[in-house]
């Protein structure tokens with residue numbers, strides 16, 4: 001895994017140097033050539049912090065529309081689908097999207113290749129539930145407000161948004177990719193018209209453990 005994380009850092013630095021901060025995702029998915037073990041965040045399971053939260057609140061889709069941001073191989077999209085949502089999911093990497101379509105061809109999840117910064121206009125304000133897991137944290141800190149504003153745009157009025165991210169205290173300076181989020185970073189969602197409904201902090205099993213934030217908002 002260390003070797004894979006090193007490769008991620010190399011690719012991110014290489015593309016960052018070409019002023020293309022998102023190009024490395026497609027390069028990584030392509031290089032993996034169908035082996036999910038070469039994608040550090042992919043385990044063919046839904047995110048366990050999100051699952052814990054969803055089970056705790058008894059999350060049900062009830063046929064509501066959901067959008068999964070930066071969906072990667074689509075396991076979180078599938079989890080929402082199985083809980084009864086009508087799911088759209090997108091990622092900037094065409095290779096990830098083809099892969100996700102193959103893995104989940106027994107569902108009717110709509111997978112799209114799309115860029116968060118230039119999404120289909122009909123997605124604005126369109127979704128009753130938006131799920132964001134780990135898309136904010138690997139993008140450069142300088143882009144963070146734009147990333148958050150872009151995610152905020154997808155939720156309908158009264159819609160819910162759940163964000164799962166690595167967390168850090170407000171005054172810690174993140175030193176390396178992935179760049180964890182602070183509560184101050186998250187305050188940008190409030191500026192976009194979201195009210196926080198729940199904030200959970202869970203510890204992962206890394207050594208030393210890293211806090212993960214699971215935050216639920218309502219758009220008003």
Ligand SMILES: C[S@@+](CC[C@H](N)C(=O)[O-])C[C@H]1O[C@@H](n2cnc3c(N)ncnc32)[C@H](O)[C@@H]1O
Nearest residue numbers: 025041070071072091092093115116133134135
């Ligand atoms: C760290 S991965 C997390 C993937 C997935 N959410 C998960 O938790 O397994 C970040 C994902 O965001 C996607 N991504 C990065 N920038 C994006 C953008 N501008 N628009 C859409 N997707 C993006 C990447 O291709 C990658 O699949």
